[in-house]
Amino acid sequence: MAAVAGGQIDSVMQEKRLFPPPKEFAAKARIKSLEEYQELWDQAAADPPKFWADLARDELHWFQPFERPLVWKEPFAEWFAGGKTNVSYNCLDRNLAAGLGDRTAILWEGEPGDSRKLTYAELHREVCKFANVLKSLGITSGDRVSIYMPMVPELAIAMLACARIGAIHSIIFAGFSAEAIAERNRDAEAKLQIAADTGWRRGKALPLKETVDEALAKSPTVQKCIVLRRGAVAGLSEADGAGSGPGSQTPATVVSMQAGRDFWWHELMEKASAECPAASMDSEAPLFILYTSGSTGKPKGIKHTTAGYNLYAKKTFQWVFDHRDDDIFWCTADIGWVTGHSYVVYGPLSAGATVLMYEGAPNHPDESRFWQLIEKYKVTIFYTAPTAIRAFIKWGDQHVKKHDLSSLRLLGTVGEGINPEAWMWYHRVIGGERCPIVDTWWQTETGGIMMSPLPGAIPTKPGSCTKPLPGIIPEIVTPSGQPVGKNQGGWLVMTHPWPGMLRGIWGDDDRYKEVYWSKVPGKYLAGDNARCDDDGYYWIMGRIDDVLNVSGHRLSTIEIESALVSHPSVAEAAAVGRPDELKGEAVAVFVTLRSGEPNDALREQLKKHVRHEIGALAQPDDIRFTGALPKTRSGKIMRRLLRDIAAGKETVGDTTTLEDYSVLAKIRGDEE
Ligand code: PRX
Numbered sequence: 124m125a126a127v128a129g130g131q132i133d134s135v136m137q138e139k140r141l142f143p144p145p146k147e148f149a150a151k152a153r154i155k156s157l158e159e160y161q162e163l164w165d166q167a168a169a170d171p172p173k174f175w176a177d178l179a180r181d182e183l184h185w186f187q188p189f190e191r192p193l194v195w196k197e198p199f200a201e202w203f204a205g206g207k208t209n210v211s212y213n214c215l216d217r218n219l220a221a222g223l224g225d226r227t228a229i230l231w232e233g234e235p236g237d238s239r240k241l242t243y244a245e246l247h248r249e250v251c252k253f254a255n256v257l258k259s260l261g262i263t264s265g266d267r268v269s270i271y272m273p274m275v276p277e278l279a280i281a282m283l284a285c286a287r288i289g290a291i292h293s294i295i296f297a298g299f300s301a302e303a304i305a306e307r308n309r310d311a312e313a314k315l316q317i318a319a320d321t322g323w324r325r326g327k328a329l330p331l332k333e334t335v336d337e338a339l340a341k342s343p344t345v346q347k348c349i350v351l352r353r354g355a356v357a358g359l360s361e362a363d364g365a366g367s368g369p370g371s372q373t374p375a376t377v378v379s380m381q382a383g384r385d386f387w388w389h390e391l392m393e394k395a396s397a398e399c400p401a402a403s404m405d406s407e408a409p410l411f412i413l414y415t416s417g418s419t420g421k422p423k424g425i426k427h428t429t430a431g432y433n434l435y436a437k438k439t440f441q442w443v444f445d446h447r448d449d450d451i452f453w454c455t456a457d458i459g460w461v462t463g464h465s466y467v468v469y470g471p472l473s474a475g476a477t478v479l480m481y482e483g484a485p486n487h488p489d490e491s492r493f494w495q496l497i498e499k500y501k502v503t504i505f506y507t508a509p510t511a512i513r514a515f516i517k518w519g520d521q522h523v524k525k526h527d528l529s530s531l532r533l534l535g536t537v538g539e540g541i542n543p544e545a546w547m548w549y550h551r552v553i554g555g556e557r558c559p560i561v562d563t564w565w566q567t568e569t570g571g572i573m574m575s576p577l578p579g580a581i582p583t584k585p586g587s588c589t590k591p592l593p594g595i596i597p598e599i600v601t602p603s604g605q606p607v608g609k610n611q612g613g614w615l616v617m618t619h620p621w622p623g624m625l626r627g628i629w630g631d632d633d634r635y636k637e638v639y640w641s642k643v644p645g646k647y648l649a650g651d652n653a654r655c656d657d658d659g660y661y662w663i664m665g666r667i668d669d670v671l672n673v674s675g676h677r678l679s680t681i682e683i684e685s686a687l688v689s690h691p692s693v694a695e696a697a698a699v700g701r702p703d704e705l706k707g708e709a710v711a712v713f714v715t716l717r718s719g720e721p722n723d724a725l726r727e728q729l730k731k732h733v734r735h736e737i738g739a740l741a742q743p744d745d746i747r748f749t750g751a752l753p754k755t756r757s758g759k760i761m762r763r764l765l766r767d768i769a770a771g772k773e774t775v776g777d778t779t780t781l782e783d784y785s786v787l788a789k790i791r792g793d794e795e
Contacts, residue, residue: 131601132612132664134654135737136586136682138543142550143582144559148532152445152579160580160590167593171619174594175202179434179622182473183208184217186403189430193620198640198647199627200620202431203406210410210433211254211287212401214472215247227477230451230500231276234323234483241276243475246283249276249392251399253284256391260347262315264289264402267412269313269345271295271304271335273322274482277351277388278458279468281317286410289402293412293424296459297322297329298756301337303422303779307414308342310424311629316342317388319351320378325484328353332378339384350378351388406430412629413461415567416755416780423638424629425461425567432570433473435623439571440470442592443561444504444533445578451530453479454506455493460757461567462537466506470571485511490518494526505553506535506563510758512545517694517717520552528553533578535561539759540663540681542688546585564588564663566649568639570623573597574661586685587660594621597661599653604643607654612664612679615653616646652679669762671700672708676740680762683743686736687712690729692719697752697760701745701769709744711769713752713790721748745769749790755780765790 149155154163167174176192179202189206218226224244232238241249262268268290272278278294285292293311295304297319308316318335321328332350339345380387407428414422440446444466452471456462471478479500485493493515497505515523534554541549541562550560559578565571574597576582576589583589591597599613600606607613617624624647628635642648652664664670664679671678680698687696694717700708712729719725726746734742747769753761761781767773768790781787 131607132652132654132670132677132679134610134612134662134664134682135678135741136662136685138584138586140543140585141582142559142584144579145557148559149579151447152577153441154577154580156580157582160577160593163593164591168596171594171596171621175434175622178438179203179430182434182437183213183430189406195620197645198636200431200624201407202622206406206430207403208406208430208433209287209401209404210429210469210473211250211283213433213437214283214469215243215250216401217473218243218475219247221475223475226475228472229276229279229478229480231480232482232496233275234326234481234487239276246280248397249280250283250287251397252392252395253280254287254399255395256349257284257288257290257315259391259395260315260349260386262288262290264404264408266290266315267293267311267313268315268317269293269295269304269308269311269342270317271297271299271331271338272317272319272351273297273329273331273353274457274480275319275322275351275353276480277319279480282411282458282464282468283472287399287401289404289408291409291411293414294459294464295414296457296756297331298459298782300779301334301341304335304338305341307422307424308338308345310414310421311412312344313342314344314346316345316348317351318348319353321353323483325487336379336381346384348381348385349388349391350380350385404429407626409626411464413464413567423631423634425625426627426629427570427623428626431622431624433469435571435621436465436470437473439592439623440466440474440476442577443563443572443575444506444535446471446474446476446504448475450476450503451479451500452476452504452506453481453497453500453502455481455485455511456506456508456537461570465571485514486518489522490515491522491525494523494528497528497531498526501530503530504533504535505531506537508538508758509536509541509545510539510754512536512541512549513688513695515553516545516548517715523552528555531555531558533561534558535563537563537565537572538757540665540685541586542681542685543585544685544689550585559583562586562588564661568625569621570625573617573621584660586681587656587662589660591661597653598646599655600643600646602642604646609657610654612652612654612677614643614667615649615651615661615663616643617649618646620647666762669699671698671710673700673710673740674706678710678741682737683710683712683733683741686733686741687714687729689736690732692716692725693729695752695760697762697765698743699762699766699769701766703744710741711745711747711765712743713747713749713765715749715752747790751783751786751789753786753790754782756782758782
């Protein structure tokens with residue numbers, strides 16, 4: 124292990140396994156070899172704006188061609204300046220013009236087992252009608268529309284209708300509290316709320332409208348609210364199998380509607396015309412705001428705009444998922460997160476893909492639901508999060524084995540680093556050792572995938588997101604901005620603007636400059652640590668704020684956690700630093716078990732295991748067993764909170780993104 128100099132981070136992880144793309148996969152892939160990838164990457168890096176401009180001309184419909192590929196007034200970018208296009212047009216009308224009207228755009232299944240299918244022509248019609256509904260309520264270009272809905276096709280319809288008329292959507296994941304909605308509505312000065320009466324989660328109908336009512340009482344700018352009747356619209360009639368699906372409950376559809384403010388979706392749609400030409404939007408017209416939590420302080424409204432985002436979502440979808448016409452693509456993320464924006468809706472639909480959308484929980488009515496869905500819909504590409512994979516492992520292979528997953532040809536992950544042993548399980552048990560895995564690194568801010576294997580071209584290494592996509596130029600630097608050497612951990616930055624990048628934080632240019640552009644001047648600071656190995660592969664090492672400093676060595680969270688997860692008894696692990704007089708910080712880990720008893724013998728075994736896997740320095744000083752780890756609603760481990768617990772402090776900072784508040788109390792109360 125090397126000593127630290129200049130704020131670099133030591134890497135203690137050695138992962139040697141290499142998985143070349145299967146031959147048959149590569150033969151049919153869009154990008155077929157490492158050489159082909161490298162050629163494309165080099166060509167893009169030689170002149171990124173030209174590279175993107177050439178793609179933009181081909182991949183988007185232009186009402187008016189753009190004049191300049193990029194106007195860069197650091198840190199503000201204008202991509203495809205002077206051009207006019209429309210994202211809803213690119214996702215719908217362009218596909219209809221190409222003769223894809225009868226192709227299925229959305230396959231949908233509700234948690235209770237009800238299902239629907241929308242072709243591109245049907246989706247187009249619904250979007251046009253809903254766009255007219257929006258207009259009839261006085262929504263015009265530039266207005267902000269707040270959306271709080273479960274995973275139903277109407278959520279995608281609402282987004283595309285906003286895009287069609289130039290309204291800016293702000294989607295709030297339908298698990299957030301009334302306070303969180305109100306805070307976001309006030310920040311965005313939203314004019315309209317779109318909601319649903321209920322949504323299904325683990326067999327329960329969540330009272331979404333009730334939460335929205337509470338939020339609207341504190342959202343002074345919101346004048347009207349459209350309410351989707353999830354039960355009725357989703358076809359939970361007896362004919363469609365209500366009462367006979369996996370969950371046979373009927374949603375509680377009795378909601379209070381405030382006269383003059385609240386309108387039923389289906390009533391407004393009845394009268395709406397299906398004629399609604401897409402508005403001609405400036406390339407840089409805002410498309411959406413999506414709030415992400417800062418670790419403290421108020422959430423940041425990440426702003427994305429029209430043409431650059433659209434191009435980036437589309438191209439990255441095609442490259443990374445190697446999309447073919449006959450694919451059934453399933454991204455399990457909720458549309459309330461950026462992954463759902465880019466890879467349930469905008470990326471796949473602009474590429475004319477067929478997507479599966481599922482409303483509910485992976486373990487309802489039992490833990491085989493996802494595998495049952497893959498078998499039923501013959502899913503070919505499956506994209507999910509490491510937190511879900513760790514849960515699948517914990518639930519056991521028997522749930523998977525009951526189902527035929529032979530339709531799958533490609534797997535993906537996003538949201539956190541994937542521990543190599545979880546990667547191996549995914550490869551073996553879900554992928555049948557035949558599907559490449561794309562570990563995709565990106566952020567709400569980046570709009571789309573930045574680093575990932577191209578599945579027909581780049582051999583994979585478990586735990587590495589491998590290489591940057593064409594047009595993306597990363598660098599790893601010290602806090603003073605100096606590039607670090609190979610295999611040295613440091614701050615991950617991007618040296619060039621790219622079309623999918625955020626255009627700012629809604630209403631707060633200063634915060635945008637300060638968070639992303641001030642610490643390493645002239646470069647985009649991602650906020651993650653990473654290292655690049657001898658083969659030019661990138662390994663994400665966790666958030667900058669989560670680094671541990673043990674006896675002057677800066678260690679990454681993921682490496683210690685991956686060592687723990689490679690022990691057969693461990694399901695999940697989180698590593699944090701705890702103040703220690705001697706070492707600066709001691710290594711404290713929180714562990715959930717897959718099997719075995721939480722006792723001292725196992726604790727000693729785990730310490731030895733980490734020592735053996737990655738070295739004495741990283742050996743945990745404290746190991747706490749717990750039933751669950753605190754996570755954000757999108758499934759990321761909240762190490763910040765664990766740091767407080769390890770240090771014996773009261774939890775400070777924002778906890779509104781915590782998924783299950785009881786977890787913290789349980790961990791504090793857990794037997795040592
Ligand atoms: O720390 C990285 C982690 O998730 C962060 C971005 O989170 P968010 O904006 O919620 O977007 C998640 C979906 C794109 C990153 O800064 N992260 C995401 N993907 C990976 C990852 N860490 C390691 N490997 C990944 N594949």
